[in-house]
Amino acid sequence: xxxxxxxLLAGALACSAFTGSMVAYAxxxxxxxxxxxxxxxxxxxxxxxxxxxxxxSTGNTVNDASATSDxxxxxxxxxxxxxxxxxxxxxxxxxxxxxxxxxxGKVVPIDTIREVYPDYASNMNDDLITASVVDGVKYAVPVNxxxxxxxxxxxxxxxxxVEVPGADYTWDAFLEDCQKIKDAGYAPIAxxxxxxxxxxxEFAIFNNGNVTDHLNIPSSVDEAGAWVAGMEDxxxxxxxxxxxxxxxxxxxxxxxxxxxxxxxxxxxxxxxKVGGIVGACQSDPEDASTLDTEKLxxxxxxxxxxxxxxxxxxxxxxxxxxxxISTAAWxxxxxxxxxxxxxxxxxxxxxxxxxxQHTASALKAAPEVDxxxxxxxxxxxxxxxxxxxxxxxAVQDLFNGECxxxxxxxxxxxxxxxxxxxxxxAEGLEIYNAQ
Numbered sequence: 001x002x003x004x005x006x007x008l009l010a011g012a013l014a015c016s017a018f019t020g021s022m023v024a025y026a027x028x029x030x031x032x033x034x035x036x037x038x039x040x041x042x043x044x045x046x047x048x049x050x051x052x053x054x055x056x057s058t059g060n061t062v063n064d065a066s067a068t069s070d071x072x073x074x075x076x077x078x079x080x081x082x083x084x085x086x087x088x089x090x091x092x093x094x095x096x097x098x099x100x101x102x103x104x105g106k107v108v109p110i111d112t113i114r115e116v117y118p119d120y121a122s123n124m125n126d127d128l129i130t131a132s133v134v135d136g137v138k139y140a141v142p143v144n145x146x147x148x149x150x151x152x153x154x155x156x157x158x159x160x161x162v163e164v165p166g167a168d169y170t171w172d173a174f175l176e177d178c179q180k181i182k183d184a185g186y187a188p189i190a191x192x193x194x195x196x197x198x199x200x201x202e203f204a205i206f207n208n209g210n211v212t213d214h215l216n217i218p219s220s221v222d223e224a225g226a227w228v229a230g231m232e233d234x235x236x237x238x239x240x241x242x243x244x245x246x247x248x249x250x251x252x253x254x255x256x257x258x259x260x261x262x263x264x265x266x267x268x269x270x271x272x273k274v275g276g277i278v279g280a281c282q283s284d285p286e287d288a289s290t291l292d293t294e295k296l297x298x299x300x301x302x303x304x305x306x307x308x309x310x311x312x313x314x315x316x317x318x319x320x321x322x323x324x325i326s327t328a329a330w331x332x333x334x335x336x337x338x339x340x341x342x343x344x345x346x347x348x349x350x351x352x353x354x355x356x357q358h359t360a361s362a363l364k365a366a367p368e369v370d371x372x373x374x375x376x377x378x379x380x381x382x383x384x385x386x387x388x389x390x391x392x393x394a395v396q397d398l399f400n401g402e403c404x405x406x407x408x409x410x411x412x413x414x415x416x417x418x419x420x421x422x423x424x425x426a427e428g429l430e431i432y433n434a435q
Contacts (some may be wrong), residue, residue, distance in 0.1 A: 028059055028060065029060045029061075029334055029335060029338035030060070030061050030063060031060060031061070031062050031335065031338055031339060032062075032065065032088045032089075033051075033063065033065065033066070033079075033087060033088065033089045033091075034065040034066060034077065034089075034091070035041060035063050035064075035066040035090070035091035035092075036066065036068065036069035036073065037066050038066040038068050039067070039068035040068070040272075041068070041069075042272060042275020042276070042278070042357075043355050046354050047066065050345070050354075054342060054345050058338070060338050062342075064088065071221055074093070074097050078100050078101065080333065081101040081104065081106045084102075084326040086106060086326045088325070088328065088335055088338075089326070089329065089343060090310065091143075091322065092321060092322075093321050094130045094131075094132065094140040094142075094319075094321060095130075095133060095397030095398055095400070096398045096400045097400055098134075098140075099133065102132050102134045103134055106328075107139050107324040107325065108327055109139055110138045111137075113325065113330075113340065120340060120343075120344065121347060122348070123143045123347070123349050124141065124142070124364065125364050129141070129319070129322070129362055130318070130320065130324065132144070136391060139322075140322025141322050141323045141343055142322040143321070143323070143346065143347055143351075143352055143355045143356065144352070144357070145317060145319040145356070145359050145360030145361060145362075145391075146170075146270050146271050146319075147271045147315050147323075147360070147385065147388070148268065148269065148304075148315060148317060149269075149303060149304060149315055149384060150165070150266055150267065150268050150302050151259070151266070151267040151273060151277065151299060151300070151302050152164055152165070152265075152266060152267075152299065152301065153260075153266075153269075154263055154298050154301060155262050155263055155298045156181065156186050156263075156264065159184055160180050160181040160184035160186060160265070161184070162177045162180050162181060162265070164300060164302060164304045165177070165305065166302065166303075167303055167313050168200075169304075169305045169306065170307070171305045173305065174305035175240075176239070177265075178242045178266075179240070181265045182240075182241055184264060185347050186262075187244040187245075187263060188242040188243075188264070189237065189243050189265070189266050190245060190255045190264035190265075190266065191194075191244075191255055191267075192251055192252045192254065192255055193243060193248055193411045194247065194248040194250070194411065196252040197234070197407075198396060198408070199269060199270075200268060200422045201230070201231075201234070201396065201407060201408065202395065202396055203268060203316065204230030204233045205226050205227050206316065207230065207305075207307040208225070208229040208230045208233070208307065208308060209310070210309040210378075211390050213226075213396055215392065215398065217399055217429070217432060218429055219429075220429060220433070221422060221426035224425050224429060227425045228421050228425050231407060231414050231421035231424065231425060234411070234414070235414060235417070238416075244263075244264060254265075256280075260281075268304055271358065271359045271381065274381055277299055277377060278291065278377055278378075281295045281296040281299075291375065293376065296375065296376055296377055299383050300377070300380050301377070303384070303387075303388075311389055313389040314359035314390045315390070315392070315394065316391070316392055316394050317360065317391035318360075318393045319360065319362055320393065320394070323343045325339045326339075346384075349363060358380060358381040359385075399428070402431050403429070403431040403435070404428065405428070405431075406425070407424050407425060407428050410424050
C-alpha cells in the first residue's frame with residue numbers, strides 16, 4: 001500500500017520534480033561537517049550511508065563531527081564559531097539557537113548562494129523553509145521535520161484496563177486514565193522532570209493557550225497566564241503521583257528504559273524517538289534484521305491530551321533544522337563547490353524521503369512511499385500524522401539560554417512547591433526580556 005508522505009499538512013503542494021543539476025566539485029576536497037545525526041537519532045545510519053556514497057561519487061571526504069543534539073552540543077557549535085573552528089557545513093536548528101552565528105555573519109543566506117548556483121534548493125517549497133528569527137532571512141535548507149506526540153506502552157494500558165487514547169483525548173480523560181494506571185501499580189507518565197522536562201513544559205503551556213498565540217513570548221508574568229497555569233498543571237501531576245517515584249533524580253534514559261520495560265504507560269517525545277524505540281526492540285540496535293516485532297507491537301503513538309482551546313490533534317512540530325553553509329567555506333573557492341554539492345546531494349528529492357520517512361519535508365514534489373518498507377511503529381506514526389489538525393513550532397526554541405533555567409532546571413523546585421510557578425515564570429521572562 002502506498003500513501004503520500006505528510007508535508008507539514010500544508011495541503012497539496014506543487015508536483016514539479018527537481019530538475020536542477022548539482023554543481024561541479026573539486027575532487028579531493030575535505031569538508032568539515034557537523035550534524036545531529038548521531039546517537040539514537042533514527043537517521044544516524046542513513047547519514048553515514050549517504051556520506052559514504054557522496055564521498056565515493058565525488059572523491060571528496062567528510063570529517064564528520066556529528067553528535068547527539070542536546071544543550072552541550074548547541075554550546076559546542078556556538079563555541080566553534082566563536083573560536084574560528086567553523087564547520088564547512090552544519091545541520092542545525094534554525095530558531096533562536098542559531099542567533100549568535102547568524103548575527104556574526106558566519107553562515108550564508110540561501111538567496112546569496114542562488115546568485116551563484118541558481119538551482120540551489122530549487123526542489124524545495126520556499127514557503128516551508130523557515131526564516132531566521134534574527135533578520136527574517138532564510139539560511140538553512142531543511143530535510144526532515146519533526147512532530148512531538150505521545151508514545152504508549154499498550155501492554156501497560158491493557159493491564160490497567162485503559163483504552164489506547166484517540167484523536168478526541170481530553171485532559172480530564174487523561175487524568176482518569178493516569179489514576180487507573182497508578183492504581184494498577186504502574187507509573188502513568190515516563191518523564192525525568194529533573195533532567196528533561198522539555199516536552200511537558202511545552203505541551204503544558206500549549207494546553208493553557210492556543211495555536212495562534214503559542215509562539216508569542218509574554219512581555220511579563222502578568223501576560224503569562226498560560227505559562228503559569230502550565231507549570232501548575234505539571235505540579236498537579238507530580239502531586240498526584242503520576243510521574244515515576246524518581247522523576248526528580250532520574251535521567252531521561254532511565255525513565256525511557258522504564259517505559260520500554262513495561263513499568264510506565266505514556267511518554268511524550270519527538271518523532272526521532274521512533275528510532276529509539278525500534279532500536280530498543282532489536283537484539284542488536286545497529287542491525288534492523290534483529291527486530292523483535294512482537295515486542296515492537298506493544299508500542300504505539302497517539303495524540304497528547306488536549307485542554308481548553310487546544311485539540312489533542314494540534315501538535316508541536318515543524319521544520320526546525322536544516323543545512324547551513326558557513327561563510328568560511330563559501331569564501332574558500334575550493335570548498336565552496338564541494339559544500340554546495342554536498343548540501344544539494346543531502347537535500348535532493350531522492351535523499352530527503354530516506355530521512356523524512358514518517359515525519360515531514362519541504363519538497364515541492366511529495367514522494368510516495370511504500371509502507372511495506374517501514375516498520376510497524378513508523379506506519380502507526382504515519383497514520384497518527386494523517387489525523388493532525390495543525391503543527392505549531394516549539395516556543396522553547398525561541399525561549400532559549402539562561403531564561404530557561406528557572407523553569408527547566410528549576411522544575412523540581414516548582415513541583416515540590418519550593419518555588420511558586422508564578423515566581424519561576426516571572427524570573428525566566430525577566431531574563432528573556434532583558435536580553
